[in-house]
Amino acid sequence: MNFVNKPILNTEDPIVLKKRNELVTDLTPAITNFISPDDFASNNLNIKFKDQLNFNSNNLINIEEDLLVKDIIYVFQGIDGTYIKFDYKLDSYVIDKKLSITKPKRDLIGRLGEFGWLFKKVIKFVNNSDFKNKGLTNQSFCSSINDELVEFYRLITILESQINRNLLMIHNNNNNINNRITDKEYQIENLTLKRMFVWIQEPLKKLKVIVSLIDSVGYQMKGGEILSVIEMQSKHGDQVICDLVKTIQIKTSQPVFAMIKTWIFEGILQDPFKEFFIQQNHSLPNERIWKERFVLAPKLIPCFLSLIISKRILVIGKSINYMKEFFSGKDYNIPPEYYRSNSGVSIDYEHLSELDLIIDQVSKLSSERLLKIVLEKFKFIDHLKALKRYLLLGQGDFIQYLMDLVGEDLLKPVKEVMRHKLLNSLETAIRNSNVQFDDPDLKNRLDISLLEAKEKSIGWDIFSLDYHVDAPLNTILRSTDIVKYKKIFHFMWGIKRVEFSLNSIWRKFRASGESLRSLSLYLADFHQDIHRSHLLMNEMILFLRNLQYYIMFEVLECSWKQLVKEIQEAQDLDQLIDSHIQYLHDISSKTFLSNSESTYEAFKILQSKIIKFTNLQYNLFKLTIAIQNNQKKVSQSTQMIAQELQTYRNHLNNTHQEYTKQLNIFQSEISLLKFNQDLNPISLTYMLDFNEFYKNNKSSNII
Helix, strand or coil: CCCCCCCCCCCCCHHHHHHHHHHHHHHHHHHCCCCCHHHHCCHHHHHHHHCCCEECCCCCEECCHHHHHHHHHHHHCCCCCCCEEEECCCCEEEECCCEECCHHHHHHHHHHHHHHHHHHHHHHHHCCHHHHCCCHHHHHHHHHHHHHHHHHHHHHHHHHHHHHHHHHHHHHHHHCCCCCCCHHHHHHHCCCHHHHHHHCHHHHHHHHHHHHHHHHHCCCCCCHHHHHHHHHHCCCCCHHHHHHHHHHHHHHCHHHHHHHHHHHHHCCCCCCCCCCCEEECCCCCHHHHHHHHEEECHHHCCCCCCHHHHHHHHHHHHHHHHHHHHCCCCCCCCCHHHCCCCCCCCCCHHHHHHHHHHHHHHHHHHHHHHHHHHHHHCCHHHHHHHHHHHCCCCCHHHHHHHHHHHCCHHHCEHHHCCHHHHHHHHHHHHHCCHHHHCCHHHHCCEEEEECCCCCCCEHHHHEEEEECCCCCHHHCCCHHHHHHHHHHHHHHHHHHHHHHHHHHHHHHHHHCHHHHHHHHHCCCCHHHHHHHHHHHHHHHHHHHHHHHHHHHHHHHHHHHHHHHHHHHHCCCHHHHHHHHHHHHHHHHHHCCCCCCHHHHHHHHHHHHHHHHHHHHHHHHHHHHHHHHHCHHHHHHHHHHHHHHHHHHHHHHHHHHHHHHHHHHHHHHHHHHHHHHCCCCCCCHHHHHCCCCHHHHHHHHHHC
C-alpha cells in the first residue's frame, strides 16, 4: 500500500532534502504523543511520516491529512497544534501559510476550528477567578459548565484513541508484509477531517449554547441575575437545548435555594458575597429594624420567583429573625416537618411548582407566632387605644380638666410658659379623671411636648401632649407615627382652644348681663350690639361643634373601626403596620392636614377670626369691669367710654363680615375637596350649612 505522494521536485536535491529533514525533526515530538517510543523507532514508520512532507512547485509543503487530524485534536482542547495555531489578532485559529492545502479542506479546518475557538472561550471563562470570587452562584455556574465539559473531553478521548488505532494500523501494515490491508480498507477505517466534522456536530451545538450563556452572563453578574439569564435561555423550542440549559440551571441555583431554606426556616441570612435577593442593612436604630434591616434587592430576584413570593420569603425570615432578637429564650425556628410540601418535595429548582405550598405553610406559622406576640405581649391595640384617648382627645373628661388647668398659662408668651408647671397640671388632670384607672404602663408614657416657637407665639401655639414609645414597641409604633399623632393633636387642640375661649365668653355674658345692658347709657342702642355679639358667638359655637362632631365621629371613629377590622384580618406584621399607617393617613387627609393646604389655610384663617372675636369680647368685659370699679370718675369720662363702645361696634361689624366671608371660603374649599376625594360618609358641607342659611345669604349678597 503506497502512502507517499510522488514528489514533483527532485528529491535528491540537497537543499530540498535538508528542509524536509528539518520538518521531520520538528514533527517527531508531536508524533510520539500518539505512539510508543518502540513503535516510533520502527524505520518503516519513520520513513512513512518523512514521506508525508514534500515541497511543491511553489515551494509550499504538501502535508498528509493524518497530521492535520492530529492537530485538530489539539485545537479542540484550545491548544495550538503544529500547523494550526491561534491568532490573537484575528481571534481565530489559522493554518500555517507554508502548507499547501486545498480551499475546501481549509474551509473544513476553519469550521472544525470553531469548536476549538468556542472551547477556548469556555475554558477561559470557567478559570476566571475574579468571576468566581463574586459569589457562590458564580462558582456553581462555572462548576456546572465544567460538568458539561466532561462530555467534550470524552469525545476528544474517543477521537484520540481512533487516531492511535490508525497509527498502530499503519505500523502493523508496514511490518506485516503478508497481511497488509488494502487502500480501500484503510480509507474505511481511517479518521478523516470530514468524519471528525460529523462527530462534533451534536457537541458543537451544545458548546454554542454554553457560550451563548457565558456571553449573556458576562463577568459582572452574580446571584439571581445569573439565574434569570439562564432561565430566559431555557425558553427554547429545541428540547435538547432546553434540557441542557435546565441541567445547568439546577446546579447553578443550588446556592440560592440553600440560602432560601436557611432564611425561611431559621431566619439566618447566609450570604457572604451579597448575592442573595434579600440584603441586610446594619447599624440601624430600633424603630427602623423591621422595615429597613432586611430589604429586597429587585435586580437579584430570579425571574422564576415572582415579586409576591419574594416578598413573602422576606417577611418569613424577618419574622423569625425579629422574634429571636427581641424574645430570646425560646426556639422560633420552623419545625422540620415544614421543610417539605405535603407530597414530600423539598425546596429546589426541580420542584419549583411546590415552592408556593411550602411558603404558604411556613408563612402562616411564622406570622401567627409574631402577631400573637405583638398583640398580646406588646399590647399593640392597647397602645393604639391609649393614643386615641390621649392624643386624639377621646378621653373627654381628662382633656377638659387639663384644658381648665393650663388654659390661663397657655395665654402667656412662650418665654413665660414653664414646662414643669404644665407637667404638674398634667399629673393633676390624670389623678382627677378616669385616666387614673388606666394601665400604669400606658398612662406613665404620657408627657408634655413643647413645639418649636414662632415669632409672637403664645403657649397655645406650642403646647402638645406626647406619648413615649420604647424598644421593641418602637419598631412598630415609630417616631414618625408619633409625630403624626402630635400633628393631629395640635390641630384638634387648636379647635378645643377656640371652643374653650367661646365657652368662657358665654359664661361671662351670662354673669355680666346687667352690666352689659347698662352700657346703652353711654351709646344709644348698644344693647343691639350685645345681641348681635350673642348671635355671632352662638353661630361660632355651632360651627365648632359640627366640625368636632365630624372629626370625632365621621373621621376618628370610622377610621378606628376600619383599623380594628384590618388588624384582625392581618396575615403578617407588615400588613398590621401598613394598616396603622393608612389609619393615620386617613385621619390626616380627612382633617385637611395632608391633602389640601388651601383648605387647611382657610380653616386656620377662620380660626383666627374666632380668636379675634373672643379677644374683642374680653376687651369689652374689661371695660365693663373698669366702669364698675370707677363709678365716681365715670361722669367725667362718658365721652371716652362712648368712643370705646363705638370702636367695639365697628370692630364687631368688621369681625362679623370677615368671619362670614371666611366661612364661605372654607365651605367652598370643602366642596371642591369633596369632588376630588371621598373624604367623608356624610357631607361636611351639609353639616355646616344644613338649612342653607349661608348659601342664601351669599346669594342675596351677590344680587
